[in-house]
Amino acid sequence: MNYSQRLNRVIPGGGHTYSRGDDQYPSNAPHILQRAKGAYVWDPDGNRYLDYGMALRAVTIGYGYEPVVMAAMEQALYGNNLTRASIVELEAAEAFCNLIPSVEMVKFGKNGSTVTTAAVKLARSYTGRSLVAICAQHPFFSYDDWFIGATALPKGVPEAFQELTKKFSYNDITSLSALFAENPGQIACVILEPAAAVPPKDGFLQKVRDLCHLNGAVFILDEMITGFRFHLQGAQVLFDVQPDLCTFGKGMANGFSVAALAGKREIMELGGIKQDGMERTFLVSTTHGAEMCGMGALLKTIQCYKELGVVEHLWAYGEKLVNGMNDVARELGIESAFQVEGYPCSPNYVTRDAKGEVSLEFRTLFHQEMIRNKVLIPWMALCYQHGNEELDLTLTAVRASLQVYRKALEDGVGGYLEGRAIRPVFRRYN
Structure with missing residues (x-):
């Protein structure tokens, strides 16, 4: 063979x-x-x-790239995955929160689908709503049911899940306005990439943000591709718009498996444990989400980006x-x-x-x-x-x-x- x-x-x-x-x-x-x-x-x-x-x-x-590889190897030799949170995990979280202006808290994962799905779950928890609005021109957000059910490959996804995802068009704010009008008080979040091949026109991203806030929905930017490529701090800085939540991945650790769900404290803390009496949201809980080799690679990648x-x-x-x-x-x-x-x-x-x-x-x-x-x-x-x-x-x-x-x-x-x-x-x- x-x-x-x-x-x-x-x-x-x-x-x-x-x-x-x-x-x-x-x-x-x-x-x-x-x-x-x-x-x-x-x-x-x-x-x-x-x-x-x-x-x-x-x-x-x-x-x-040897500086990144050696930083990852050093952390692997420290044990790579410990019983409680590691020092490098804390350092990476602090560095990421300090790097991105819109970010107050971060939760790391190993792939983009995990963190985009977590962002949607968090938005549903925060708003008490079920519907998700996605950009039709952006090809991939997650392998999970909330997205795959809206593609040409819905086999295996319950029909009830398929009906929870709605589509709007990039640079067409009226298409998003129509979704909100057709589904009043039901849309939990809007998720899109800041840009793909086509740039945002006439303040489109700012209009999406404002429309979300006017209708009580969470504004999510998927920066899997744009983050660490369009701008070290994300395309959100390049285009001067702050999301409520954002997701990063791909190049943030130069090939090591690191992804991030990040954003405003008031939303992110719904997945926390320190707010007494608050109803809990079970967010992301992964054994390998903050694997030390990836955290070391992330810290060194940020440093190399600045130096090089x-x-x-x-x-x-x-x-x-x-x-x-x-x-x-x-x-x-x-x-x-x-x-x-x-x-x-x-x-x-x-x-x-x-x-x-x-x-x-x-x-x-x-x-x-x-x-x-x-x-x-x-x-x-x-x-x-x-x-x-x-x-x-x-x-x-x-x-x-x-x-x-x-x-x-x-x-x-x-x-x-x-x-x-x-x-x-x-x-x-x-």
Whole structure:
């Protein structure tokens, strides 16, 4: 059996996130990886690829960055997980509360789904309401029922749960106003990312906050991707808006498993034990939530961000990369079919067919050809160790790949794809 067969025989989906599955990659992609360093990954056969997946955006400084690794190892040697709260757990919590202006208390976890679900639970407890409003354009908030029940994959989620989640549109405040009007006194919270590829317009985030407070709902910002990438203190600082609750994860510990639910004391304390006579809310209670190696990695990552200017580098490198890729597309006369958009620190490439329609087949073709040129680019996650050499390597691969892309626009993509196209994660049938 090959690696793909072995993986899918023992792991449902072939990996522990669906975005790592075979259906998300071209057929010539490595099925398994062995190691990584800096901005590169290697497969078991020794093939090296420049990586823009960066562990699903969790690595922002670079793979195996030794100061962070050594800080994590030091804490592991202290015991890694103690019977009561650890010193490094306290230090990490204090550092995080001091870092983010909107944060007065924090609860750590090991993954984003845990803390976004905890945020929703806390909002329901605080308001006594059941409904949740989510942004329709933001693709993923949690693997838990409150979110998955609102996707194309509701199988396994009780219908009653599916009915508790409502959708509104980004940059369309009237769509959110309509939800509040249709469900008076029932919406516990509104959750969205501060921004994805499209920026907030006309004070949209401030309007969402104000609408939440006017209607007695909790305003939650999901900063899994934007936090520690758009700004060290979160995109909430970049866009000058303070949420009631916020969630962080991904790059906050440079690949170590750390996520955070954080926010206002009056809401967070509902999960506490020091308010005598208050009805209790059982919030997050995880054995490994504040594992010491992760806390050490978080503290060192914050320090490295400040010393190295990581966020500034992500913006500067991203601007060069976005401009370079778009320049190549223009030179080849296919700028209407291939375009890189979004914020320079977190860009996104868009692929269209000859009719101008967004195309997964052409996205697969581009990624297939980039892999052929030793660049793994399922999306565009940047890290501090993407530098001038990596920029040159990337743009050389882009030029070669887009030349094939141009031929496929003329001749039809089918003759150039080596296997089937990648498929949406949220689809009802395999």
